[in-house]
Amino acid sequence: MIDINPQRTLVRYNVKVEQEMTPEEVAEKLFPVDEAIREVARAVFEGDEDEVVESLQNAIDKGKDPLSLINDALMVGMEIVSTLYDGNMLYLPDVIISAQAMIEGIEFCKERSGQEHEYKGKIVSYVVEGDIHDIGKKIVTVLLKAKGYEVIDLGKDVPVEEVIAAVKRENPIMLTGTALMTTTMSAFKDVNSRLLDSDINVPVVCGGGAVTQDFVSQYDLGLYCEEAADVPKIADAILKGFDVERLRKEFHKH
Amino acid sequence: MDVKRYTKMAYDDFEDMVFGHSLYPVSTGFDLEIGAGYTSAEVNYAPRPSSGESKEKLVAEYEKITTDILQRMVQVGFPSVVLETEHVLQMTTNPEWGAEIAHAQKTIMEEYYDEYGIKCALRNTLADIRGGRESLDLRGDPYDVLMESFEQVASSGADMLSIESLGGKSVFDTAILHNDIPGILFSIGILGTLDVEFIWSEISRIAKKNNVIAAGDTDCSQANTAMFIAGGLLDRKLAHTMAIVARAISAPRSLAAYEAGAVGPGKDCGYENTIIKAITGVPISQEGKASTCAHSDLMGNLVMQCCDLWSNESVEYHGEFGGTSVQCWGETLSYDCSMLNTAIEAGYAKVFRDVLMVSDRYRDPQSFILAFDNAYRIGEAIVKDGNDIYLRSKNAAIEACDIVERGSKGQLELSKFEKASLANATKILHSLTDEKDVFIEEQMDKFKTEMDEFRPENYGY
Ligand code: B12
Numbered sequence: 001m002i003d004i005n006p007q008r009t010l011v012r013y014n015v016k017v018e019q020e021m022t023p024e025e026v027a028e029k030l031f032p033v034d035e036a037i038r039e040v041a042r043a044v045f046e047g048d049e050d051e052v053v054e055s056l057q058n059a060i061d062k063g064k065d066p067l068s069l070i071n072d073a074l075m076v077g078m079e080i081v082s083t084l085y086d087g088n089m090l091y092l093p094d095v096i097i098s099a100q101a102m103i104e105g106i107e108f109c110k111e112r113s114g115q116e117h118e119y120k121g122k123i124v125s126y127v128v129e130g131d132i133h134d135i136g137k138k139i140v141t142v143l144l145k146a147k148g149y150e151v152i153d154l155g156k157d158v159p160v161e162e163v164i165a166a167v168k169r170e171n172p173i174m175l176t177g178t179a180l181m182t183t184t185m186s187a188f189k190d191v192n193s194r195l196l197d198s199d200i201n202v203p204v205v206c207g208g209g210a211v212t213q214d215f216v217s218q219y220d221l222g223l224y225c226e227e228a229a230d231v232p233k234i235a236d237a238i239l240k241g242f243d244v245e246r247l248r249k250e251f252h253k254h
Numbered sequence: 255m256d257v258k259r260y261t262k263m264a265y266d267d268f269e270d271m272v273f274g275h276s277l278y279p280v281s282t283g284f285d286l287e288i289g290a291g292y293t294s295a296e297v298n299y300a301p302r303p304s305s306g307e308s309k310e311k312l313v314a315e316y317e318k319i320t321t322d323i324l325q326r327m328v329q330v331g332f333p334s335v336v337l338e339t340e341h342v343l344q345m346t347t348n349p350e351w352g353a354e355i356a357h358a359q360k361t362i363m364e365e366y367y368d369e370y371g372i373k374c375a376l377r378n379t380l381a382d383i384r385g386g387r388e389s390l391d392l393r394g395d396p397y398d399v400l401m402e403s404f405e406q407v408a409s410s411g412a413d414m415l416s417i418e419s420l421g422g423k424s425v426f427d428t429a430i431l432h433n434d435i436p437g438i439l440f441s442i443g444i445l446g447t448l449d450v451e452f453i454w455s456e457i458s459r460i461a462k463k464n465n466v467i468a469a470g471d472t473d474c475s476q477a478n479t480a481m482f483i484a485g486g487l488l489d490r491k492l493a494h495t496m497a498i499v500a501r502a503i504s505a506p507r508s509l510a511a512y513e514a515g516a517v518g519p520g521k522d523c524g525y526e527n528t529i530i531k532a533i534t535g536v537p538i539s540q541e542g543k544a545s546t547c548a549h550s551d552l553m554g555n556l557v558m559q560c561c562d563l564w565s566n567e568s569v570e571y572h573g574e575f576g577g578t579s580v581q582c583w584g585e586t587l588s589y590d591c592s593m594l595n596t597a598i599e600a601g602y603a604k605v606f607r608d609v610l611m612v613s614d615r616y617r618d619p620q621s622f623i624l625a626f627d628n629a630y631r632i633g634e635a636i637v638k639d640g641n642d643i644y645l646r647s648k649n650a651a652i653e654a655c656d657i658v659e660r661g662s663k664g665q666l667e668l669s670k671f672e673k674a675s676l677a678n679a680t681k682i683l684h685s686l687t688d689e690k691d692v693f694i695e696e697q698m699d700k701f702k703t704e705m706d707e708f709r710p711e712n713y714g715y
Contacts, residue, residue, distance in 0.1 A: 001269070001627060002608035005665060006616040012667045014487040022670065085490065091671065092483070092491040093433040130343070132385050135427055135479060139491070142431075157387040182570060183303040183342065 023089040030080045036062045037073040044077030044105065047097035052105040056112075066112035071148075074105045078146050086229065092139065099146040119150035121173040121239055124166050126154035127208075128187040133180035136208050140176055140228045147232035160190045167200060173238050176231060178208040185210050192219035203244050205234055213254045223247050257451055257513045261640035264535030268630035271528075271560045272603045273594050277535025280518055282467050283375020283413040284367035286334055288519050289537025289562040293594045295587035296336040296377070296522060296539050296565040297323050299580045302572060306342055309351045313358050319571050319580050320359045324366040324374070326581040332588040334373035336539075336563055337363070338522070339412075346381040346403045353406035360411030377469060378412035379521065380404060382420045389707035390424055392449055393714075401456055408464035415461050416521050418474040421449020422507075425701055425708060426476045430483065430492065430500065433675075435651075435682045438500055440697040442476045443647025446507040448713045451514050458515025470536070471511040472524030473504030481525070481620065486550065493675035494552075494619050495658060495668070499683075501620060502654035503647045505529035506636050510643075512536060522565035525553070525620075528629040529650075531560055533637055539563035544587050547579070553621035556614035559607050560626055564591050616665050619672065623654045631657060644690035648683060655680045 019026075027045050031038045036059040043051035052074075059073065060066055081098040084090045110117050125141050127134045134156040141151045152170050154162060167175060179185035188206050195202065204221045207228070216224035221244060225231060234251060242250065264277050276289030286294065305315035320337060327335045337359065345352040356378055363374050380403055384396045391397075404415055422445030429437025450471055461468035472478075480500035484492040505526040512518070518536030520527040522545075527538035538561060543554030545567035551557075558564065566583040576582045597606035607626070614621040622628060635653035639645035655676055662668045668676070687693050698715065701708040 002605070002612050003615075003665075004612050009613065010617050012487065012617075012669075014672075015667045015669045017488075018669050018671075088488070088490050090490065091433075091493055091675070093431055093496075096431050097433070132387075135431070135483065138427070138431060155387070182300075183306055186303070 019087075019089055023084050026084060026089060027080055030083070032073075032076055036064060037069075037076065040069065040073035040105070041077030041080065044074055044098050044102050045081055047094065047101045049101045049104045052101045053108050056105055056108055060112060066109040067115055067117060070106050070109050070117050074102045074109070075148055078102045078148075082146055095146055096142050099142050103145060120148040121235060122150045122152065122170055123174055123176060123235060124152045124154065124163070124170055124172045125176045126158040126163055126166075126178070127156035128177060128179045128184045129157055129159045130187070131179055131181055131184040132156050133208065134178070136180070136228065137176070137178040140178070140207070140231050143228055144232055144235065147235070149232065149235055160187055160194060163191050164194045164198070167195065167202060168198070172202060174203045174205055174235060176205045176207070179206070179211055180209040182210045185215065188216070188222065189219050192221050195221060203234075203238060203247060205231060207231075213252055217248070217252070220244065223251060225251055226253070256455065256515075257510075259513055259640045260509065260533050261637050263533055263630070263633055263637055265532050265630070268532065268627045269604070271532060271626050271630070272607050273558060273561050274598050274603065276518065276531065276537035276562055278517065278537070280467055280537055283336075284363065284373060285371075286336070286373040286375040288336075292334070292598065293561060293591040294334040294336055294373075294563055295332070295584060295591050296338050296563040297580055297584040297587060298338040298340060298522065298565055298568045300340070300568050300570045301342060302570060306344060309348070309354065312342075312345070312351065313355055315571065316355045317358050317362060319578075320362045322578045323580050323584045324363065324372065326577065326584055327372060327588060328366065328370050330585055330588065332372075332592065335584065335588065336375050336377060338377040338379060338565065340379040340568060341381040343381045343383060346383050347399060349399065349403040349406040352378065352380070352403050353410035356407045356411040375413040376411060377414040377416055378407045379416040379418065380407070382417055385420050385423065389709055390420060390712055391709075392421060392712040393452070397453075400453075401460065404457055404460045405464070408460055408466045412466060414467040414469040414519070415457055416469045416471065417453070417457070418472050418521065418523070419450055419453055420475050421452075421713070422446040423475045425705065426479070428705060430480055433496065435499060435679055436686060436693075436697060437701075439503060439647055439651060439686070440693070440701075442473060442500060442503040442507050444644060444694055444697070445713050446473065446476060446504075447510045447643045447647070450507055450510040452714070454511040454514035454516055462515075468511075468516040470516045470518055470520035470524070471508050472521035473508050473526060474521075474523045476507075477501045477504035477526060478523055481551065482549065484620070486552070487618070493672055495655075495672040495676040496679060498619050498623050498654045498658060499651045499679055501526060502623065502632055502650040505533075505632060506643065506646045506650055509533060509636070519563050522563070523567055525551075525557060525624060528557070528560050528624055528626055529633045529636070532626070532630045532633040537562035539565050541565040541567045544583065544590055547583060552618040553614045553624060555610040556621050556625060558590070558594070559611045564594070616667070619658045619661075619666065619668065619676075622661050622666050623657050628657045642690055644693055645688065648686060652680070652683050655683065
């Protein structure tokens, strides 16, 4: 069997550009100073649901307001996770596991306070009719939740009718649609026209394998986006008042 | 169920494995032999979306595709070709559509064979229509339609039957996004294997009855999903050292098709096929550098190392500057095969194989474990406990991790992330029980409580 030294035939860029510090070391520098809050943030970072609940209980025992802990502790921990993910220091499952621990924590705080938590905004997500490729959508919804949005997830293979009904019912700030097949993505256009028929001007953010910017640009409410990690940034921009035209300027890359 | 487990390797030595040769060649279609001393292109295509509106439009689309491919093969002087029709959903849910298309394609192939003597055969890969909206329904009504569809294509012109089956998929999707290694092992190694065994017993029966070939499956729905989530070198969605766990376990899973009567050639997108060839000696199809029309991977040359058919995975039928897409990709594939076949004729096959393999060996942990020597080692770990579908899957995963660990002491560079994830995977794998029943019960309980859509009855439980 032949063997060679691969130094001259390929470059492992992932190894080459690697950060010096471990994610744990970086996170340690970012955790808040207040001890009670720090423990909650650390538990979220570690993705340990039991630890999250326990540290929340400790913080409440020390006099912290349960509802404020959502934004002041849970979201702070999650923000650190997101920052490290955006900085290429963590992997997606780390984010998903932390997000789940955070969500568990939010439920606990809501229960404790007996009040509703105000999310940053509500978003409806779905995979188009005829399409069962839903991992991309799962990723998108987790990243949105991780950034403090409430997500109504309609699942996969969702008929246009159901999408429209959900938008009318939930009144979201945006809709995210996933399609992986050229044969299924035309359903975005139907959603677009049905929304316009009802005078609903909610941006329809479209992504997934088959979808292209050219295709999405053909319908008025459409916004194309390639990377799931950009979806929360789009939501933030919508909260800042961006309309579809401005969103396209900002997020259309091709 | 008549299942014959593999408990020893078909090849005595990995050095004996090479492209274009298999221990058990398959004869099929018009004079075509697979794995009998030469390689052939396997051209794969998807109809334009607009053609899916009616049966007539679809038939016409596939007729054009077939003629285009064969015409180009003849124009450039290639001796053989396989056409793979991967069903769009309508073709499987309406069995007579699939049948009519198979018949139409085969008729054109026969004309070319009669006129030019070009050796050719038609593979039909049916859509696994058992993936419902709410949950998988593996053994209910969709199963009956699926088998009816196999019957109809088998009696209407398809030479080889395949499927990319979905068993275990919903559990896997959850497990992979949570770094849940026991869940990955359970979904692919147990659930996947049980389903593959179940459907392939029947597909093999149908193939036998119709005198066609029960070709093989692929773990596209799990191991390839992991590979796609893992992505390129700079992606951070999944550690590539985690994707190797899914890939290693996919081998004993896809192996179950051959244990239930399939004879090859294995499906193109089964990157686990080198392992399977080492265990069974059946011919295999592979895809890599000439399937960039469908997706990117990190082992475009390496996967060619032991292929018997060489595929482009799938390309939408449309015009390119150099002809239609199927003509362009068909030609690229066939030129690749011509190069491989020349190496065989000249007596340089093994050197050529090594060059292909080494060019990607150190590109990524995923390519490293599939280099034919390492693939062979994973095969050995599988057959060691070949009768126990749990242990062999666990063995495969541990062996893959060990191979990468050893490799990282040599030329295989790993990032800190990859090292950490590898160490974690190894630790968890070693902590698992050795008892199949204990493991299954534990995982069944876990997913029954944690996952609404999980249905044990899909797997006979
Ligand atoms: C894995 C896979 C499957 C799995 C899906 C598992 C699952 N739960 O999702 C299974 C096995 C079920 C499957 C089935 C089929 N598949 Co498939 N599949 C793939 C494959 C190999 C990878 C897809 C994947 O998971 N990628 C990883 C994820 C993470 O990526 P993603 O979904 O694109 O999401 C990312 C971004 O797009 C983005 N994103 C996603 N959604 C959104 C939304 C918004 C708003 C934004 C901004 C971003 C965004 O973020 C994500 C993270 O980065 C692709 C190949 C390819 N080139 O894509 C084929 C592919 C999509 N499948 C294909 C086909 C044909 C099929 C089948 C019809 C095959 C058959 N005959 O049975 C069936 C379809 C069944 C159906 N009705 O849907 C074709 C589609 C061809 C076409 N016509 O366009 C492809 C392209 C393969 C090919 N080249 O032929 N498949």
